[in-house]
Amino acid sequence: SYVLTQPPSVSVAPGQTARISCGGHNIGIKSVHWYQQKPGRAPVLVVYNDNDRPSGIPERFSGSNSGNTATLAISRVEAGDEADYYCQVWDRSSDHYVFGTGTEVTVL
Amino acid sequence: QITLKESGPTVVKPTQTLTLTCTFSGFSLSTSGVAVGWIRQPPGKALEWLALIYWDNDRRYSPSLKSRLTITKDTSKNQVVLTMTNMDPVDTATYFCAHSDPRDCIVGPCYVFDYWGQGTLVTVSS
Numbered sequence: 001s002y003v004l005t006q007p008p009s010v011s012v013a014p015g016q017t018a019r020i021s022c023g024g025h026n027i028g029i030k031s032v033h034w035y036q037q038k039p040g041r042a043p044v045l046v047v048y049n050d051n052d053r054p055s056g057i058p059e060r061f062s063g064s065n066s067g068n069t070a071t072l073a074i075s076r077v078e079a080g081d082e083a084d085y086y087c088q089v090w091d092r093s094s095d096h097y098v099f100g101t102g103t104e105v106t107v108l
Numbered sequence: 109q110i111t112l113k114e115s116g117p118t119v120v121k122p123t124q125t126l127t128l129t130c131t132f133s134g135f136s137l138s139t140s141g142v143a144v145g146w147i148r149q150p151p152g153k154a155l156e157w158l159a160l161i162y163w164d165n166d167r168r169y170s171p172s173l174k175s176r177l178t179i180t181k182d183t184s185k186n187q188v189v190l191t192m193t194n195m196d197p198v199d200t201a202t203y204f205c206a207h208s209d210p211r212d213c214i215v216g217p218c219y220v221f222d223y224w225g226q227g228t229l230v231t232v233s234s
Contacts, residue, residue, distance in 0.1 A: 001171055031213035033220045035155075042204055042224035043155065049213040054222065086155050090218055095168055097145065097157040097219075 004100035022087035110134035112225035130205030
């Protein structure tokens with residue numbers, strides 16, 4: 001089955017840019033979606049289709065995808081961005097949905 | 109406004125069958141393209157996709173849990189039901205249901221989980 005690998009944690013100072021990677025075999029040919037989850041809350045979609053944002057999501061959230069790695073970037077990081085972030089794809093070959101291992105973002 | 113809410117037992121015993129209901133509003137599961145999925149999250153661990161049912165009653169299951177899962181829908185009641193057999197303590201998790209509909213993606217139509225329920229914690233313990 002398809003596997004998505006994320007770093008367990010990323011730390012970033014306020015005002016800087018956080019980058020979260022999501023590794024998967026040929027992930028560049030898939031559409032990648034990203035979710036933010038704060039403690040005790042349901043996940044929230046922040047980026048879909050590699051780099052599209054749902055309404056209400058700040059422009060500070062952006063994504064890229066190429067080769068074997070997709071990346072979520074959070075620019076001008078704020079304390080409120082502290083959360084777990086998950087990537088997700090649909091694996092066309094198996095018609096299954098896959099989530100990444102998750103990354104905890106800490107704002108220093 | 110789309111909302112979803114999960115309901116079901118908070119505790120089940122090992123070997124029992126879990127039945128969870130997702131009751132939703134703001135959309136119809138008879139509308140072409142719409143789907144509802146189930147995702148779970150053990151305490152302190154990552155999200156895990158379980159199952160998805162489409163408007164046309166087509167269904168998809170996680171390959172690792174397929175033998176234990178059944179997803180059904182009752183369009184008239186705006187509900188989706190997930191059953192999981194032979195529960196084990198490792199199945200202790202928060203179970204979420206989520207709305208999905210196709211979006212225009214680079215690879216063609218793709219599904220994302222854009223609205224989620226609040227989740228319900230299910231503990232498996234004797």
